[in-house]
Amino acid sequence: MRMSTILRADAVKSISSCTSKKRLFHDLGELAEASYGLSATQVIDALIEREGLGPTGVGHGIALPHARLTTASEVCGLFLRLEKPINFDSVDRQPVDLVFALIAPEDAGVDHLKALALVSRTLRDQAICAKLRANSEAATLHTILTEVQASQAA
Incomplete structure (x- = not known):
């Protein structure tokens, strides 16, 4: 699995005014609707429900919220x-x-777990996180996230 197959360029944003976890989930829902055509309400509800099982903040300023949706056709x-x-x-x-x-x-099963592992591995790299924090341009952020794997494969 490659980062470029699960992360579209238009699904990456830098946000200046997010004040709470609930607002963040709304921003993610709106982004999912705009980028993948998923229902914002369903995405928000699924993320909140999953978060109720335990926080997805993994430390070092990183959160990996995730959820399953019957209407999703692929890992997004x-x-x-x-x-x-x-x-x-x-x-x-x-x-x-x-x-x-x-x-x-x-029914994503293993694909969901592989995607979660890929994202987790990528964001454990302090150099990548430093680059992400130093840039606010969405296209640059997408390139940083998708380029990593390509350079590791070479």
Whole structure:
């Protein structure tokens, strides 16, 4: 699985005014609707429901919210860079400024787990996170995220 197959260029944004986890989920829902044609309401509800099982803030300013949707036909990635970090109930209690959400079909099984592992591995790289935090241009953020794997494969 490649990052470029799960993350479209138009599913990447830098946001200057996000004040809460709930607002973040609304932004992700709107982005999912605009980029993948998914229902914003269904995405928001699914993310909130999943978050109720336990916070998806993995530490170091990173959150990986994810959910399954019956209406999703493929694993879809959404990336938001927040200019002002927000409280996300992360494991290390640090605010979050890099958010990579995954929406997967109900029956995605292994593909959902592979995508989650890929995203987690990518965002564990401190150099990549530093580049993401240093850039606010959506196209640049997308390139940073999708280029990594290509350079590792070479």
